[in-house]
Amino acid sequence: MRGVVVVLFVVSVAVSQGVSFLCSLLEAVLFSTRVISLEAAMEGGSSAAAQMLGLKARMERTLSAILILNTLAHTGGASIAGWAAGDLWGADSLFIFSVLFTLSTLVFTEILPKTLGTLYWRGLWPWAVTPLKIMIVGLTPLIWLTQLLTRVFTRKGQATASPHVSEQEILAAASMGQRGGEISQMEAELIHNIIGLEEISASDIMTPRTVMKLANGALNVSQILPEARKWSYSRLPVYVGDPENIVGYVLRDHILATDPARHDPKVSELARPLHFVPASANALRLLKHFLSRRAHMCVVVDEYGGVDGLVTMEDVLESLVGAEIVDETDQVVDMQELARRRAKDMLAGREEQKS
Structure with a gap:
């Protein structure tokens, strides 16, 4: 019996941390991937780029799938692993387990994956499309329920994020592209000057x-x-x-x-x-x-x-x-x-x- 509890403890911690790591990584990649990069890839014939654009176009649904799975992993994993830890080492061990589990969650399922997703989104976004689509399909009932509840508390016609890109965002992107070596200084200056013609x-x-x-x-x-x-x-x-x-x-x-x-x-x-x-x-x-x-x-x-x-x-x-x-x-x-x-x-x- 003790062996079963040990296995349950290890599996619950591993699954919880692994799924949360994946969710945070996908979330960072989703937000970091630039639409202009996807459009350029789509013009080159990339079907993954078209699918990723669709996921970003319906950001509410995609983000709901990530957050639902992440919450289930956190809550379920912590509950099962906490019960197993108490059974294995007694009630006095729960405090130590909670501290260690929280630190592990903070470092390995939040900071690390989101940093990786933000830095390496260019290489990760084609890989991210499939797991995101699977999550959306598998969690469709829960996604529908959360969207229904959201609409109840959100007034119809309430302002939402604009899908359009402002001039300031274009100028900022040009400056970032120059600093990152994506475009030359003259190309960045041309972009600034074109917008400044008005x-x-x-x-x-x-x-x-x-x-x-x-x-x-x-x-x-x-x-x-x-x-x-x-x-x-x-x-x-x-x-x-x-x-x-x-x-x-x-x-x-x-x-x-x-x-x-x-x-x-x-x-x-x-x-x-x-x-x-x-x-x-x-x-x-x-x-x-x-x-x-x-x-x-x-x-x-x-x-x-x-x-x-x-x-x-x-x-x-x-x-x-x-x-x-x-x-x-x-x-x-x-x-x-x-x-x-x-x-x-x-x-x-x-x-x-x-x-």
């Missing part, structure tokens, strides 16, 4: 009106041709009369390809349509505008319709990569800084004249 307005990145280079549409090609040969820009806005009256833009190559001896049109006749955008338009909207209309530049106007400046696809791309895009022909890198210097010099000149 916070950047056209007025933040435009070339101010005071330093805009314009082509006089009233001139003939023969008159502007010598100057056009020196342009460092591939296209320029065209105005007629008042510089505020911008009628389009002209391509430098188009002017250079025109032979004034055979045909000498006015520059305005070569102008192509140019779109106007408000100064408040954000960089993401500008990017969509440029791509959808296959445009390269837009005139920025204020709330009264006056010309504020010029914004180009290059300006948006600079915001995206976080650096100025320059080539060997660019004499000025920051046009906004140039505009500020000119304004400062102009004010200083006026003060000198007054004095």
Whole structure:
């Protein structure tokens, strides 16, 4: 009889600790596995990834199965093992057994498996799918009962965790990926800059009106041709009369390809349509505008319709990569800084004249 009790004690402790270890490991893997990693694996043809996504999509049911089995293992194992310990070593041994069993439960069924699941979820999640599905099937009646009780105490329509990922979560994931070596620093910066495009307005990145280079549409090609040969820009806005009256833009190559001896049109006749955008338009909207209309530049106007400046696809791309895009022909890198210097010099000149 004593031998049977010893076997019962050993089996109850081993089963209780083993099942609890498994439940804690599965719980940690379930929470640690990232949806984006599963979606990438699913695109690669992994059926396990699709099943794991289904388990995460019905997290309440999956988590209920884990917690029910874990509770049964803890409670049942502790009860049977405690009875066996009292029978083997007397009632005085129950306190010592309880302390040792609690410490074992804390270390070997909580801390250790959850640490392992959190650290090694990438290699564990494909293995975790099968035991999780078996647990759900085997505990379906109890899961249904717990969900029914939960609904009784939960108001219909009560806020639940959103399945969507917020911008802050994406930024945090990018930073974590960079620190973990999953993505490069430049890739992380691109993610941050893409999300930040909505916070950047056209007025933040435009070339101010005071330093805009314009082509006089009233001139003939023969008159502007010598100057056009020196342009460092591939296209320029065209105005007629008042510089505020911008009628389009002209391509430098188009002017250079025109032979004034055979045909000498006015520059305005070569102008192509140019779109106007408000100064408040954000960089993401500008990017969509440029791509959808296959445009390269837009005139920025204020709330009264006056010309504020010029914004180009290059300006948006600079915001995206976080650096100025320059080539060997660019004499000025920051046009906004140039505009500020000119304004400062102009004010200083006026003060000198007054004095």
